[in-house]
Amino acid sequence: MPLQSKAFQRWLHGVAPDASTADVCRIAGIKRTTLAQQLVRGKVAESTLVSISRGFHVSPVEALSTFDLYSELRGAPVPPTGCELVSQIATIDLLRAVVDRSEPGSAPAGHLSEPPHPTSVRNWVDAIDDGELRHRVSDTTGIAPQNFSAHLTANRLPPELAIATSRAAGVGPAGGLVAGGLITEAEAGWPPNARQEALDKMSQSELVTLAGERLLALGKTLRRQEQDHERTERIWENLG
């Protein structure tokens, strides 16, 4: 459930006491109608809060942490685990690393692209899953396992579910927010080179195995998309 609009307005008054709604929207780069709608409904989306925080140079994590739902974000950031860091490396960057280790210097070693990548959410959950994680999350939040799965497939992670998942896995509360694309890794307090370092620490076999798993999953997704596409085209070919 997104943020209560009353609490949100209290927070907004604290951040920008003199700014009009129009100013806030302009500075945050959000549509006025969007904010107005969310306020009328009584629920403000977390992404709105994050945009406004960025506009007013407030830490989004601190802003979120002022709400009870996100109180776990208070205090010093919990450092991410190695698995979490690696999970937020895009598959194509992993493949580059594989090539670079096999034939050093043959591939230009670029910067790792910023999360989220197209399978961030599923990779993050897989990385912190001890086998029982999904059960625990659905027990504590009441979300049906198939709905949780649907989120993973769609590469979506509602912030509240992200927090519940990290709590159930016993990792830092901000990781899921990074994987879900709500905040950047810097905003979550991840050290700038943390992902690269975690990648460098992986042995050749770990790296190749992980890249293989990612490719296998990617292949499945692509095959499904291609099948869907073929079926659609066949309908159109015959009846369009």
Place this chain on the structure above:
Amino acid sequence: MTAVLPWVTLVVCLAITIARIPSLIQGENRVVFYIFALITLDILLSIEGPYLAIDALLGGINVTNLILRFLLYGTFLLMGIKIAMGFGSQSAVRAIRGPWGLTVLGFTVALTIFFFVITDTRGSTVGMTGLTWGPSMEAYAALGRFYPGYVSACLLPAIWRTIVGRYPVLLRGASALLFVGLALLLISQLFPLIPLVHLWLRSLINYSAVLATAIGLAGIWFSKAYSRRKRRLSA
């Protein structure tokens, strides 16, 4: 309302048929044009004015109604094959175009002629509602509902899978309309259970079925055009 509905259906079907003419000229999926043209013709022959005019030329013994039956069977054969192929149901293609399907069609045609011949059909009235309805007349009418119902039953499972599957939203919506139209034709098998005083209900179901089917088919075409256009604009 039931007096307006046939004309509305005719106008809608005619409009879609005319809209298909450019594709016909370009040789793109001509069968779809023929399907819409046939549906339009079916509707035209179901409306009193045109029906009486044509039947008068053919001797006034309702031969036009027999022709209408054959046109309907042809419409459903063509439409059934195309939809079954489009929605990727091999079993439906076999059940309509395979030996079994053609046998069903053959028997339907033969029995339709048989019951027409043994019934006294003098006195031109649309839908033959003005005639005295004996058992042979009932059988003749039931056969006319049976074949469209048979084809619909073959197609519904595959269409349903498309509605609930991962497809573009417009395509799923159009498929849902098509599903409704064909499902109504299945429901129409129960017409003998509707008392004759509620004849309007029969015609409401019939024309709603045609409207939903025609708009559904046109919707599939529209969803294709829409997606192509979107792709062109984004390219």
